[in-house]
Amino acid sequence: MSKEAMFTLKLEPELREQFMAEAAATDRPASQIVREFMRDFVRQQRAAREHDAWFRAEVERGMREADDPGVKRIPHEEISAEWRQQRAELVKRAGERTE
Numbered sequence: 001m002s003k004e005a006m007f008t009l010k011l012e013p014e015l016r017e018q019f020m021a022e023a024a025a026t027d028r029p030a031s032q033i034v035r036e037f038m039r040d041f042v043r044q045q046r047a048a049r050e051h052d053a054w055f056r057a058e059v060e061r062g063m064r065e066a067d068d069p070g071v072k073r074i075p076h077e078e079i080s081a082e083w084r085q086q087r088a089e090l091v092k093r094a095g096e097r098t099e
Contacts, residue, residue, distance in 0.1 A: 007034075 023030040065071055 019033075020030055023033050026033075
């Protein structure tokens with residue numbers, strides 16, 4: 001099997017001319033630049049799919065956890081009280097440093 005394959009592309013003549021000129025200005029073959037674009041596109045698409053799959057799994061896990069009666073629930077009031085206390089301590093420490 002051949003290591004290379006042909007890829008035919010239709011594009012505007014102006015775009016082709018501009019692209020070829022920029023490729024020549026960087027002393028790189030146009031085909032090399034196109035391969036790099038293609039590799040980057042493939043990498044970005046795979047990364048996006050992997051992230052989407054991870055995110056969906058996290059959401060599903062969170063939904064299962066939210067529906068699980070065995071999960072310990074912390075009341076909002078308790079969390080708010082803890083944060084108020086931590087905030088007060090930080091404000092106090094910050095005041096001590098400025099004096």
